[in-house]
Amino acid sequence: MxxxxxxxxxxxxxxxxxxxxxxxxxxxxxxxxDPVPAELLQSALDAYALHDLDARLAELTFDSLVDALPVRGGTDAPRMLTFRAGEVTVDVEVTADGLIGQVLPPQPARIEVLGGPRAPRPVAADTLGRFTSDTRPAGPFALRLRAGAEVIVTEWLRA
Structure with missing residues (x-):
């Protein structure tokens, strides 16, 4: 043969x-x-976050990795994040088990956990604005919040 x-x-x-x-x-x-340069990859991720042209960008106003005071003896503390877009605030806790968060002012919303080229994982926020996701983001991630006609996208962060 x-x-x-x-x-x-x-x-x-x-x-x-x-x-x-x-x-x-x-x-x-x-x-x-010929690997993709890190700067180019970050630019591509930032551009992907803006594919909803009408979406408002939620600015990261608090990150416990940067802004929190260190606690003696504290290990494996969850990462706390706060995003703000106008009057809307999104508080998120990133744990080993996933995400826990709340939209303020409280309102029902649909939240998608964006993770680069993967399909978004939708999560529903209840009438008090609370939401949970049992999947911890791996690598860069962002959140897209849809409340009524309003769309808000957070900055991209590494988990």
């Missing part, structure tokens, strides 16, 4: 399978030989 016959026997009949394998090999080679 020659090489062509071996390839035909090993792979399914459709060319899509071979194309998928070739594409994966090319992606791996590009990641090793």
């Amino acid at each position: 020659n090489d062509d016959e071996l390839r035909r026997e090993a792979a399914p009949d459709d060319d899509g399978y071979a194309d998928t394998l070739l594409e994966e090999e090319l992606r791996l080679a590009a990641a090793v030989l």
